[in-house]
Amino acid sequence: MQAHSPLLDRQLKAIANPQRRQVLEWLRDPRAHFAPQVDGDLVADGVCALRIEEKLGLAQPTTARHLKVLVDAGLLVPKRIKQWTFYRRDEAGLAALRAGLSEQL
Template sequence: MNAYMDKSTQIKAMASAQRLRILQLLADPQKHFGQQRSADPVKFGVCMTLIAEALAVAQPTASRHLDILRQAGFITVQRHLKWSYCKRDEAAISGYLTWLGREISVTLTDG
C-alpha cells in the first residue's frame, strides 16, 4: 500500500464519531472494560463483543468499524479461540497525528 492510500484510509478511519469513540474507549481499557474476564484488557486487548456493547450497536456494525480502524493501522486484532481482541496501536496513532499536524501547518503557511 502506498503512503497516499495509507493516509486516506487513516483519514477515513478518523472521520467517524463511532470509530473515534472506540479509540477513546481503548485508550483506557481497564477503566472501560475491566469487567472482561477472558483476558487482561490491557495486555491482551478488548473483546469485540464488549466493544459492540459499549457502543450500543450490533456486532456486525462494530466489526465494520473495527475493521476500518485495523486497515488504518490504529488497532491490532488478535484472535484467541473463538474471540477477537482489539488493542490500540499507539505508535500508528501518534504517527498519524504528527503527519496531520505537519500537513495542516504546511497548508496554513502555504495558503
C-alpha cells in the first residue's frame, strides 16, 4: 500500500482550484499573457503579483493567498526584486506532482 504523501496532498489541493490552475497555465508562457515588465524579466524572474492580480480579477489579499498556496505546494517560485514579488513556475515541483500522480493514480 501507498504511504500518504503530505506534499502530493498539498499539490493536489493546490491545483483543485480553477483560478490557481489558471495562474499556472498563464505562467507556462508569460510573454503570451502579460505585457513586458521594467524591473524583472517575464520568463527568467517571473510575473509581478500585481499583474496576476488584475488578470485574475480578485482582490489583492485573495490573490496573495492563492499565490502562497501554490508556493507552499512547491508549484511556484517567488522572487523578490525591489518592492515587487515575481512568480514563475517551479518545474521541478510540477514534475514531482506528475510523478506522484502516475504512481498513485
